[in-house]
Amino acid sequence: MYARTATAAVAATALMGAGALLMSTTDTRTTTTVTAGHTSTVTGIRTVSARTEDTKPDAPVVLAHRGASAYAPENTLAAVDKADALGFDWVENDVQFTKDGVLVVVHDTDLKRTTDVEEVFPDRAPWAVKDFTAAEIARLDAGSWLGPQFAGTRVPTLKQYLDRVERNHQNLLLEIKSPEIYPGIEKETLRVLGRQGWLDRNHVKHRLVIQSFGADSVKKVHEQRPDVTTGFLGTPTVADLPSYAAFTDQINPSHTSISADYVKAVHALKGAHGKKLRVNTWTVNDAATAAKVAGFGVDGIITNTPDVVREATG
Secondary structure, eight states: OOSSSHHHHHHHHHHOOOHHHHHHHOOOOEEEEETTEEEEEEEEOOOGGGTTTTTTTTOOOEEEETTEEEEEEEEEEEEEHHHHHHHHOOOEEEEOOTTSSSEEESSBBSTTTTTTHHHSTTTTTTTTTOOOOHHHHHSSSSSSOOOGGGGGGOOOBBHHEEEEEHHOOOOEEEEEEEGGSSSHHHHHHHHHHHHTTTTTTHIIIIIIIEEOHHHHHHHHHHHHHTSSSSEEESSOOOHHHHHHHHTEEEEBBBBGOOOHHHHHHTSSSTTSSSSBBBBEOOOOHHHHHHHHHHTTTEEEEEEEHHHHHHHHHO
């Protein structure tokens, strides 16, 4: 599912998706992206949920998976900026602990696939995130695997990531990754979010969702901050949905595991905050599948190619 190189066709699609945008509350501004010495500037009009003037009112919200990860190295600031340049307000990321207790934004529990860790630290197999300090991870190149233009891109800390999302006026779907191997990660995630201003009323109500594949992890977030919107990653049975609704606001399943009937069953329940349970499905990267799940009535689509999904569903 995760290609290590971007195809020319995908890159071309990205350029086609960066058209003029219109929103209910417009914000004209300039975005500058700097990646390994390369600077690009995009000036345009932002839209809430990347809606164009032709967007259907019931179209699913499009969420950029690990940033616009088809076009820039996943979970990096470059991917956040690419999503921003394409006009997308929601980005998804993954957080894990370093050896010295710093939260960093990276998906895999090891560093092999998306960094040059095997070259920089050849004697440190299996190169698990938890076995490296934040300073050691900061030395790694997290971009060259996708293309030479991204050489020198770094693995961001959660603080750095939050600062960039805030600068871009974007919103965050944050995944707590593999909580079973990171005791206390929920508390520390909330602590960093709070220190960076992400637990005030505006962020909590409109701009932040915390999700995990670990039901216990989602419960811990809900218990520690009952006001925060939470999501469970997975596809509970219809019979089990009421128990999940007690501590979460979203059921976020793989697109291969759902149907219109399943989405209807989720929507029939109210979540932890007394509102209809939502469904954000992942990871949808082609137009046909996007149109299919939109037909199921999902509320959001998580995708590496947000422009493709927007075109197919909007």
